[in-house]
Amino acid sequence: MYRMFVILRHTFRESVAQPIYSLLIGLAAAILIVFSMLPFFTLGEDAVMYKAVGLDIILLFVLIATLFATSKSIFDEIEDRTMLTLMSKPVAKWEVLIGKYLGIVLAALIAVAILGFILILCTWWRIPGDYMMRTNTLDERELARLYNMRMMHISGLIPSLLLMWLQISVLAACGVALSTRFSLVVNLPTVIMLYIAGNLLRFLFPLDSGPLGKSNPIVKGIAFLFSLILPYLETFDLRKWTVYSRIALPGTEFAYDVTAVHLADIWKYVGIAGVNAIAYAAFALAIGMLLFQSRELGGAEG
Numbered sequence: 001m002y003r004m005f006v007i008l009r010h011t012f013r014e015s016v017a018q019p020i021y022s023l024l025i026g027l028a029a030a031i032l033i034v035f036s037m038l039p040f041f042t043l044g045e046d047a048v049m050y051k052a053v054g055l056d057i058i059l060l061f062v063l064i065a066t067l068f069a070t071s072k073s074i075f076d077e078i079e080d081r082t083m084l085t086l087m088s089k090p091v092a093k094w095e096v097l098i099g100k101y102l103g104i105v106l107a108a109l110i111a112v113a114i115l116g117f118i119l120i121l122c123t124w125w126r127i128p129g130d131y132m133m134r135t136n137t138l139d140e141r142e143l144a145r146l147y148n149m150r151m152m153h154i155s156g157l158i159p160s161l162l163l164m165w166l167q168i169s170v171l172a173a174c175g176v177a178l179s180t181r182f183s184l185v186v187n188l189p190t191v192i193m194l195y196i197a198g199n200l201l202r203f204l205f206p207l208d209s210g211p212l213g214k215s216n217p218i219v220k221g222i223a224f225l226f227s228l229i230l231p232y233l234e235t236f237d238l239r240k241w242t243v244y245s246r247i248a249l250p251g252t253e254f255a256y257d258v259t260a261v262h263l264a265d266i267w268k269y270v271g272i273a274g275v276n277a278i279a280y281a282a283f284a285l286a287i288g289m290l291l292f293q294s295r296e297l298g299g300a301e302g
Helices: 002-017 019-036 046-073 075-079 082-087 093-130 140-179 184-209 211-215 217-229 263-293
Strands: none
Touching: 002 019, 002 046, 002 093, 019 046, 019 093, 046 075, 046 093, 046 140, 046 184, 075 082, 082 093, 093 140, 093 263, 140 184, 140 263, 184 217
């Protein structure tokens, strides 16, 4: 366990020290700040639109930074024979694989936390302007309403950011597994295709339950097979509750809103999504372990 922790720490430092990591995080932060100053012309829902766009920006930039780290995590060390030196020490291959994976997802968590903090601050700042509230008023009721509105919006952002990190962690597991055999040139577009396919899976289940699926067992079989092998990324998308709906936050004016979503239900869903992410990441890493076991460490394979 200690050896795995050492690999985790080294991989984390290596991932964070990469120039592309700082470049992408800095660029994403600048875009979030600039967008917070722009109107979205949504007739009173500018804050909602800003949150949705901000989450997409964070997902895009952190995912790219993570995929660059996963694509180079093992393959480059095999090619330059660093892995051969490492495996001469009393360390198992599974410790290397899991340690590198955990180091990369920890770096992704730090990136999501930094950009999420900026998104929360910008959302907090633009709420008064979007809802035409005064921050310098002496009316305690208006100040209380402003505070409640801010807290309601922020309470939905935190689980959304956590779900986003879980989604990135699932894709990172696929990237680490592929890096045991393939270089960045193959790994990066493959994981991107997995991301696209994982988002398109949501359209398979209406097909499975529709007239064509009921009459054709082959369609059902294909839908089940794809849903079993590919990551079902809609599991990590809860924006219909966390972004586009009001949240019944205790202690606020929304606590008794019958149309609002309860915060406890959101966090229960996050817990279920977390179990799903762990299961799929374990599945992907198990395949990676099989590929790693038979991999020549001298850099002869491509």
